[in-house]
Amino acid sequence: MASLPRLHWSTLGAPTQGLEHRWAAAWALTLDRGATPALPPEDADLWAITAEGAEPPPALARAMAEVGALPIVLLRSQPLDLATVLTWSALGSVRWAPVGEDAPRPGLRPLASHHAPLTAAQALGLGLVGLGPGMQQVLAKARAAAATKATVLLNGESGTGKEVVARAIHRMSAEADGPFVPVHCGAIPENLIESELFGYTKGAFTDARKDTPGKFREADGGTLFLDEVATMPLAAQVRLLRVLQEREVQPLGGGGPVKVDVRVVVATNQDLWKKVQEGAFREDLFYRLEVVPITLPPLRDRREEVPFLAQHFLNRKAREHRLYPKALHPSVDPLLMAMPWPGNVRQLENAIERAIVLSASRPVLTREDFTFLTERVDGGEALVASLPAVSEAAPMASASLPLDLPPDGLDLNQVVSEVEKKLMLQSLQITRGNKKRAAELLGLKRTTFLEKMKRLDLEDAGEDGEAEG
Structure with missing residues (x-):
C-alpha cells in the first residue's frame, strides 16, 4: 500500500472543527494546536497554517526561516481582503486555501507504491x-x-x-x-x-x-x-x-x-x-x-504561482552567483502577478536573475528593481498605476506614529520602543525570520539586534542559539 504524504497543520489556537479526521484519507497528519507554531517534522510534504488573524504572529516568521523550500498553505474561513493577503504574504512563498472538508492538495506525488516518492x-x-x-x-x-x-x-x-x-x-x-x-x-x-x-x-x-x-x-x-x-x-x-x-x-x-x-x-x-x-x-x-x-498552460493563466516561482528562482540564482540570499519586498508580488509574461517561466527566471545581479549588495529587492519589466509592455505605465501603492502593499510600514509633539507631551522612550518594534517586525517579515539579514536591513550587528529583540519582548531568551540560514 502506498504511504500517504505528510501534512503538518498548525492551527495557531483556532478550532479544527474535526477536519483532521476527514483529511486522514489524503494525508498522514500531524496536528499542532498551540498558539505559537511548532516546526514541521523533517519528512513533511506540506505545512498548513490557520490564518484567521489580520497578521501573522512574529514567531511564525522566525519558524518559516527554518523550513527551506517546504510548501506552505494558509487556511482561512473568513473572506480575504487585500491588506490581509499582503500582510501574510510578507512571510514569503505562501498560498491560500479555504478551510473545508476538502483536504489541501498533496501536490506532485506518485500514486503507485513501487515508484520512488517525490516529495x-x-x-x-x-x-x-x-x-x-x-x-x-x-x-x-x-x-x-x-x-x-x-x-x-x-x-x-x-x-x-x-x-x-x-x-x-x-x-x-x-x-x-x-x-x-x-x-x-x-x-x-x-x-x-x-x-x-x-x-x-x-x-x-x-x-x-x-x-x-x-x-x-x-x-x-x-x-x-x-x-x-x-x-x-x-x-x-x-x-x-x-x-x-x-x-x-x-x-x-x-x-x-x-x-x-x-x-x-x-x-x-x-x-x-x-x-x-x-x-x-x-x-x-x-x-x-x-x-x-x-x-502546459502559459504563466499568464496561472498567476497565483508567480510568487512561488519568484521565490524559488530568487534562492537558486543567489546560490548560482554566490551571493548572500536575498528577499522580495511584499510590494513586488502585485507587479509580478500583473505582468503578461509572454516568455512564461523562463522570462520570470531571467527577470529575477537580472534584478539580483543589478541589486549589488542590497539584501531586499523592491518594486523599483523590476521597473524594466514594464518598458516593453503596452500600457506599462497604466499597469503600474493600477497596482497597490507601496505603502498599501506593506501595511506595517504605514502604521501611524506620532510625528508632532502633543500639547500634553509624550513618553519618548515608549515612542522610540514602538518604532523599533515595528521596524524590527517588518525586517523579520521581509527576511522570513532570518535575524542576520534582518539586522543588516536596519544597519545593526546581529548581537545588537538579538539584544533589542529580548528587550522588546519579541523573542524568548532561550532562542539565542537559533541557527541562521
Whole structure:
C-alpha cells in the first residue's frame, strides 16, 4: 500500500472543527494546536497554517526561516481582503486555501507504491508548483504517465517548463535511476539528426571514425526527451516511428538492429496536428507520439504561482552567483502577478536573475528593481498605476506614529520602543525570520539586534542559539 504524504497543520489556537479526521484519507497528519507554531517534522510534504488573524504572529516568521523550500498553505474561513493577503504574504512563498472538508492538495506525488516518492519539496526544487487547476491537471497526468512506459507529448508555449515536467516524469518513474537524455531537435542540422539519434558504425560516412551508439542507446533504461520534435525532418521521422513500434534502433552504416528499453517524452511549442495537415509531419508518427498528451498552460493563466516561482528562482540564482540570499519586498508580488509574461517561466527566471545581479549588495529587492519589466509592455505605465501603492502593499510600514509633539507631551522612550518594534517586525517579515539579514536591513550587528529583540519582548531568551540560514 502506498504511504500517504505528510501534512503538518498548525492551527495557531483556532478550532479544527474535526477536519483532521476527514483529511486522514489524503494525508498522514500531524496536528499542532498551540498558539505559537511548532516546526514541521523533517519528512513533511506540506505545512498548513490557520490564518484567521489580520497578521501573522512574529514567531511564525522566525519558524518559516527554518523550513527551506517546504510548501506552505494558509487556511482561512473568513473572506480575504487585500491588506490581509499582503500582510501574510510578507512571510514569503505562501498560498491560500479555504478551510473545508476538502483536504489541501498533496501536490506532485506518485500514486503507485513501487515508484520512488517525490516529495513536495523536491517538486518545488524542480520548479513545479501546481497551484491552479491547469497545473493540477498537468501534474495529475504526469503522475499517471510515470506509472507506465507510455510515450508522452508535451505541448506548450516556449518557456512554460516542458523539460522540467519531462524530468519530473522521469524522476517519478520506475526508471528514475536510469539516464535522462535531453535532445533539442531544432539545434541539430538536418543532415546530422539521424546519426545523433540512432547512432552509426565506423565508416558509415566520411567522418565516422568509430562506432557511436546515438542518443536512443545512451538513454537505454531511462528516458529520452526530444524537444521541438516538430522540426524533425521527414526522413528522421520514419526512423523514429520504427523505433517506437519495434523498440529497436538501426545504426547508420549497417549492422543488426539493437533493442532499446527507453521511455520517450517529446515536446513542441507548435500545433503538431496543423503540421500534419500541412504535410510537414507524419500522421502515423503523430498518433504514436500522442499517447499521453499534456498541455502546459502559459504563466499568464496561472498567476497565483508567480510568487512561488519568484521565490524559488530568487534562492537558486543567489546560490548560482554566490551571493548572500536575498528577499522580495511584499510590494513586488502585485507587479509580478500583473505582468503578461509572454516568455512564461523562463522570462520570470531571467527577470529575477537580472534584478539580483543589478541589486549589488542590497539584501531586499523592491518594486523599483523590476521597473524594466514594464518598458516593453503596452500600457506599462497604466499597469503600474493600477497596482497597490507601496505603502498599501506593506501595511506595517504605514502604521501611524506620532510625528508632532502633543500639547500634553509624550513618553519618548515608549515612542522610540514602538518604532523599533515595528521596524524590527517588518525586517523579520521581509527576511522570513532570518535575524542576520534582518539586522543588516536596519544597519545593526546581529548581537545588537538579538539584544533589542529580548528587550522588546519579541523573542524568548532561550532562542539565542537559533541557527541562521
